[in-house]
Every structure is written in structure tokens, then in C-alpha cells.
Amino acid sequence: MLKFENVSLKYGSFLALEKVSLHADKGELVVLLGANGAGKSSLFLTASGIHQAAGGSITWEGKELVGSKPSTIVQSGVVQCPEGRKLFPQMTVQKNLELGAYVHRRDAGPSQQILEEVFALFPILRDKKDDPAGSLSGGQQQMVAIGRAMMGRPKVLLLDEPSLGLAPLVIKQMFEVIQRINQSGTTVLLAEQNAFAALKIAHRAYVLENGHIVREGKPDELLADDSIRKAYIGA
Ligand code: ATP
Secondary structure: OEEEEEEEEEEOOEEEEEEEEEEEOOOOEEEEEOOOOOOHHHHHHHHOOOOOOOEEEEEEOOEEOOOOOHHHHHHOOEEEEOOOOOOOOOOEHHHHHHHOOHHHOOOHHHHHHHHHHHHHHOHHHHHOOOOEHHHOOHHHHHHHHHHHHHHOOOOEEEEEOOOOOOOHHHHHHHHHHHHHHHHOOOEEEEEEOOHHHHHHHOOEEEEEEOOEEEEEEOHHHHHOOHHHHHHHHOO
């Protein structure tokens, strides 16, 4: 289980997360809904060891992540796919993907195998493997970003707004792949503003507002809730 307990985060004197508690059971696909600035990225960056929590605990399979180096956290199986993709646009697609395996670089054989698995998830990336990542469409670049995270062999994948800026049809395909990744055994924590599409594939969801968890529920409960629909679905 990935467990956040009373996690707080400060940027200077600004409290971006205040005592956030949530969990994702092994094999679950859990969605974190929240508007711009709610704190979704901050929560993921804290789990990844990029930001240091001001308080609280984040554990994966009972092991404390707060205070660990980002590389150690990736090695333990918790891998983030950041908002905005953060690719190296001049490097080829394959090189970008290989960077995701950096922390496991000593065993080159399995990396080749995982690269094949990524190409099986996103066949278009095999065709584009020698192209600069920056020449790909937005949807294809998001595939590279998710593929790069998969190269880190996640047991838990932290996906930060994968649908950002993508066309509806591409979003649909992206969410189908995310569901497949989850069904093949990877626990997924998915931060999204695209609530409708995310809730369609989620097992459970939380709502984050101004650094606080304000709701938790099953997708059907949240989809049936007028205040949630108004705030996050626009209906
Ligand atoms: P978005 O989708 O817009 O990224 P989010 O839910 O991921 O939204 P965060 O990026 O985590 O939200 O931001 C939470 C709050 O913390 C916001 O008020 C934001 O302005 C602030 N914040 C984020 N990063 C920093 C930083 N490095 N320094 C100071 N404040 C920050």
C-alpha cells in the first residue's frame, strides 16, 4: 500500500499541503481530483523526494519515503510521470525512454525487455524511436513521458495530469492505456482535472482543495454528487 499520513508541505511560509492523508492499495487505480493550484503536483513531488515534507509520513509497502533520495524512491518502485511531460526535445524518443531506466542501468538486459514492453503499449513510439521527442505530437509526447516512467519499472505510478492539453480522442486512448497499465498490476495514483474521464477508470477517488482532502469516494458516488459535478465536470 502507498500511504500518505498527515503530509504537510511548505513553500517558505505558504502551506501548500496541510495534513493530507490518503492511500492507494496495491493494484488500485486511485484518482486525485483538484483544480489548478490545489496541491496535486506538490503531493507527488513530495512522494518522489523532490520536495521535503514539513510533517507527516509517506510509506510504500511499509517503507518510509520521506527523507529518502529521489533515486532511492524510484528504485523502491515509486515512479512519477511529471505534469508537462518534461522531455528532452532534441533527444530521440528512445534516448528519452532510456533515461527512465537510469537508476536500474547496471542490468541492461531487462531494460531492453522493458523498452519492448513500452513499444507494445505505444506502438507508434517504435516507429518514431529515432525522431527527436520534440517533433512528436502532444499526445505522442505524453506517451513518451508515460513510457519513460514505465522504464523505471514502477510498482506505483504517480501520473500527474496526463491529459493536459490533449484532444478528446487522444485523451480517451491515453486513459485506455493507463487502465491497461493498472490491470497489468501497477498501482496508479492519477492526478487529473479531467474528472469525468478519470473517474470512469478509477477504483476510488479523492478531492483535494487548497492543500486539503475534502472528499473521498467511489467514482459513482462522486459522479452522482452535484457539487462535484459542478466543480469538476461542468454539468
Ligand atoms: P496545477 O495543476 O496548476 O499544477 P496543482 O494542484 O498541481 O495545480 P501545485 O502545483 O501543487 O497545484 O501548487 C499548489 C500551490 O503551491 C499553488 O498555490 C502554487 O502556486 C504553489 N506552489 C507550487 N510550487 C511552488 C513553488 N515551487 N514555490 C512556491 N509556491 C509553489
